[in-house]
Amino acid sequence: MAATVNPDLKKERENSSFDPNKITSFLYGGPEIVKKKRELESLALNDPDYQHEDLNFMSQEQQYETFLKKTLLMVTKVRELKIDVADRHFYRSAVIGTNPDPLGLHVGMFLPTLYGQASQEQKDKWLKMAENFAIIGTYAQTEMGHGTFLRGLETTATYDPTTQEFVINTPTITAYKWWPGGLGKTSNYCVLMAQLYIHGKSYGPHPFMVQIRSLQDHKPLPGVTVGDIGPKFGYGSVDNGFLAFNNVRIPRENMLMKYSKVEPDGTYVKPPSTKLAYGTMVQVRANIVVNSGRVLAKAVTIATRYSCVRRQSEMKPGHPEPQVLDYVTQQYKLFPYLAAAYAFWLTGQTMMSVYTTSSNQISKGDISALPELHALSAGLKALSSWVANVGMEECRMACGGHGYSHASGLPRLYANMTPGATYEGENTVMMLQTARYLMKSYNQSLQGEKLAGSVAYLSGVQPVPAAGRTRNMLDLGVLCDAYRHRAARLVHEAAVQLRNERQAGKDQPDAWNAASVDLVKAAMAHSQYFVVKNFAERLTDSTLDSSISDVLTRLCQLHALHGLVTNSGDFLEDGYLTGTDVRQARRHINALMAKLRPDAVALVDAFDFPDGILNSVLGRYDGNVYEHLLEWAKASPLNKTDVHQSYHKYLKPFLEDNRAKL
Ligand SMILES: CCCCCCCCCCCCCCCCCCCCCC(=O)SCCNC(=O)CCNC(=O)[C@H](O)C(C)(C)COP(=O)(O)OP(=O)(O)OC[C@H]1O[C@@H](n2cnc3c(N)ncnc32)[C@H](O)[C@@H]1OP(=O)(O)O
Numbered sequence: 001m002a003a004t005v006n007p008d009l010k011k012e013r014e015n016s017s018f019d020p021n022k023i024t025s026f027l028y029g030g031p032e033i034v035k036k037k038r039e040l041e042s043l044a045l046n047d048p049d050y051q052h053e054d055l056n057f058m059s060q061e062q063q064y065e066t067f068l069k070k071t072l073l074m075v076t077k078v079r080e081l082k083i084d085v086a087d088r089h090f091y092r093s094a095v096i097g098t099n100p101d102p103l104g105l106h107v108g109m110f111l112p113t114l115y116g117q118a119s120q121e122q123k124d125k126w127l128k129m130a131e132n133f134a135i136i137g138t139y140a141q142t143e144m145g146h147g148t149f150l151r152g153l154e155t156t157a158t159y160d161p162t163t164q165e166f167v168i169n170t171p172t173i174t175a176y177k178w179w180p181g182g183l184g185k186t187s188n189y190c191v192l193m194a195q196l197y198i199h200g201k202s203y204g205p206h207p208f209m210v211q212i213r214s215l216q217d218h219k220p221l222p223g224v225t226v227g228d229i230g231p232k233f234g235y236g237s238v239d240n241g242f243l244a245f246n247n248v249r250i251p252r253e254n255m256l257m258k259y260s261k262v263e264p265d266g267t268y269v270k271p272p273s274t275k276l277a278y279g280t281m282v283q284v285r286a287n288i289v290v291n292s293g294r295v296l297a298k299a300v301t302i303a304t305r306y307s308c309v310r311r312q313s314e315m316k317p318g319h320p321e322p323q324v325l326d327y328v329t330q331q332y333k334l335f336p337y338l339a340a341a342y343a344f345w346l347t348g349q350t351m352m353s354v355y356t357t358s359s360n361q362i363s364k365g366d367i368s369a370l371p372e373l374h375a376l377s378a379g380l381k382a383l384s385s386w387v388a389n390v391g392m393e394e395c396r397m398a399c400g401g402h403g404y405s406h407a408s409g410l411p412r413l414y415a416n417m418t419p420g421a422t423y424e425g426e427n428t429v430m431m432l433q434t435a436r437y438l439m440k441s442y443n444q445s446l447q448g449e450k451l452a453g454s455v456a457y458l459s460g461v462q463p464v465p466a467a468g469r470t471r472n473m474l475d476l477g478v479l480c481d482a483y484r485h486r487a488a489r490l491v492h493e494a495a496v497q498l499r500n501e502r503q504a505g506k507d508q509p510d511a512w513n514a515a516s517v518d519l520v521k522a523a524m525a526h527s528q529y530f531v532v533k534n535f536a537e538r539l540t541d542s543t544l545d546s547s548i549s550d551v552l553t554r555l556c557q558l559h560a561l562h563g564l565v566t567n568s569g570d571f572l573e574d575g576y577l578t579g580t581d582v583r584q585a586r587r588h589i590n591a592l593m594a595k596l597r598p599d600a601v602a603l604v605d606a607f608d609f610p611d612g613i614l615n616s617v618l619g620r621y622d623g624n625v626y627e628h629l630l631e632w633a634k635a636s637p638l639n640k641t642d643v644h645q646s647y648h649k650y651l652k653p654f655l656e657d658n659r660a661k662l
């Protein structure tokens with residue numbers, strides 16, 4: 001086995017213009033954090049207790065069992081090693097790699113719902129057990145018939161004042177809870193979203209703490225039907241489940257009552273906003289923005305390293321075959337996603353900081369930040385997960401045939417990460433939520449109200465500049481202005497279309513539906529403007545080392561220019577940009593790619609994913625792809641014997657029969 005680094009990759013690293021460690025520091029928030037991250041990752045990756053056969057060679061049942069064992073072990077080790085709460089995600093991501101785990105919903109949604117929706121008494125009662133994994137819970141909201149339309153959920157929680165209990169029921173097949181992670185086989189509790197009924201009146205969806213399995217033998221409790229929903233596109237390591245209730249009674253105190261309350265006599269106490277019950281989803285949407293940047297960064301790391309190792313075809317007759325990354329078309333496939341990975345990495349950080357500030361405010365009773373937080377997180381969640389989806393697939397195809405093998409890591413990455421566009425709010429629906437806020441804000445600005453936050457720019461649509469003006473299309477200020485103008489114009493046009501539909505006689509819902517393609521487009525443009533502006537603002541950081549600010553500026557320019565060229569019609573339609581501007585933009589893209597080419601490997605190295613996390617033969621740090629491809633294939637279960645048992649069962653008699661008939 002080759003122990004040295006592939007010479008092509010070695011040369012790439014020697015020729016880069018900067019030290020990737022400096023960018024790593026910038027991306028993770030400083031050298032101390034990077035040090036901590038690396039320590040925790042290496043602790044996890046070198047721990048023999050976590051080693052197991054490649055998941056790609058396992059059945060779904062084996063994957064689940066392996067991951068359950070591994071995550072439970074992880075919980076124990078996190079405690080033993082006394083890893084700080086803030087650092088646990090480093091350890092966790094090294095343990096699970098690019099796979100979801102059966103406790104993900106416990107940590108990612110069940111616990112956050114208790115933190116965010118439970119009253120102090122309820123926290124006192126359940127938090128200690130939940131935090132210490134004495135109980136395991138999930139977030140059971142989606143039903144077979146309704147995921148998007150939360151108000152349409154059919155599961156009922158009917159208050160019985162005589163016993164001071166809620167009676168939980170699943171009235172129809174479509175009311176079966178369907179999809180919750182960790183529900184199928186793992187959880188014994190769940191946060192259940194159900195329609196609250198008191199004295200025959202419906203009060204909409206509310207969260208309830210419900211025990212579903214016995215703490216003694218893990219059997220479903222009386223009245224509870226629960227199981228696994230079967231194999232999926234990915235997510236083999238998770239037991240997504242179904243769940244139904246037949247007259248299951250829970251105490252009144254099990255409705256999570258931080259905001260809404262039901263008094264013993266059945267009096268309903270309204271929350272400051274009914275949407276506070278949706279709080280956990282907002283948190284996870286913010287997390288998805290972070291995750292989309294990371295996922296894209298992983299895919300691009302694999303494809304870029306491999307494209308430097310892979311040599312193919314003849315560029316010049318008689319010359320050695322070039323590294324495929326030297327083909328400009330290959331750069332055009334990968335570099336825009338490299339730039340997008342940086343853009344969303346930084347957007348994710350801003351999104352999390354907006355989330356933290358706003359949620360602190362909200363938990364103190366000031367809910368004024370809620371609409372902006374919801375609109376921003378919904379739009380960015382949708383944009384980032386869409387881009388990550390397209391980018392992962394582009395990276396896979398850029399790896400040619402080997403990209404299709406599980407050895408590349410890309411099919412599994414895609415299969416596990418693509419549901420980010422669907423779960424936690426289907427993307428189109430999320431964009432329409434952002435559009436709703438944009439329309440409201442736009443109308444407020446027409447009435448002279450001053451707007452703040454991410455929509456402040458809607459207050460004044462910039463005029464189209466006079467013809468003949470030349471622009472420097474590399475100037476980040478010019479690019480931000482162009483995105484800003486496009487967003488403001490598309491918001492304006494969607495609003496005009498809505499108004500026209502109304503004036504043509506449609507009621508509001510029909511007018512909304514008729515204008516929805518334009519509304520999504522407006523929300524998309526708004527979110528893209530946020531991402532570009534955020535990237536450019538991060539570069540104004542005066543502490544940024546000059547050796548890396550150049551290369552980051554190129555990435556930011558590429559990200560903005562590529563989006564501009566891809567959506568050039570939006571910028572040209574009203575004459576804001578000219579054909580010359582767009583032509584210039586295209587030329588700049590080519591020039592930027594040429595400048596980025598020598599730094600490509602260093603830029604992906606800077607994401608700092610160890611091999612154990614990337615889990616890709618093609619993306620290996622040492623670039624020794626071919627010998628490990630062979631080794632990987634040899635380990636495949638079909639190769640355990642030279643002659644497979646099916647030969648004796650099927651092939652041998654078939655061949656013998658055919659030969660006998662000759
Ligand atoms: C110890 C060691 C361990 C190591 C530790 C390591 C640590 C690390 C741990 C990390 C672990 C990570 C693992 C994570 C795994 C997660 C995987 C995720 C899996 C996926 C989970 C899921 O998939 S879970 C289900 C998600 N399912 C949705 O996502 C439903 C979407 N559907 C809706 O969300 C609503 O249905 C929808 C459409 C808004 C309409 O809701 P609706 O009909 O009620 O409302 P309307 O449309 O009528 O709107 C009326 C007004 O409400 C406003 N509004 C609406 N929502 C609002 C909101 N949220 N906040 C504020 N305002 C809101 C709106 O803007 C309007 O405002 P206005 O009136 O002013 O215009």
Ligand SMILES: Cc1cc2nc3c(=O)[nH]c(=O)nc-3n(C[C@H](O)[C@H](O)[C@H](O)COP(=O)(O)OP(=O)(O)OC[C@H]3O[C@@H](n4cnc5c(N)ncnc54)[C@H](O)[C@@H]3O)c2cc1C
Pocket residue numbers: 105139140141142145146147148149178179180181235240419422423424425426427428429432
């Ligand atoms: C891997 C995975 C894990 C999941 N984990 C959980 C979990 O732990 N807990 C949980 O509760 N749920 C979970 N879910 C469910 C998930 O949250 C839902 O699938 C998601 O919210 C989408 O809802 P839906 O399936 O009803 O899609 P639908 O709403 O049926 O979407 C179908 C189509 O209809 C369109 N559409 C729907 N409504 C509108 C509208 N108003 N305007 C325009 N178009 C519309 C959508 O854009 C989409 O194209 C998970 C799902 C997956 C795939």
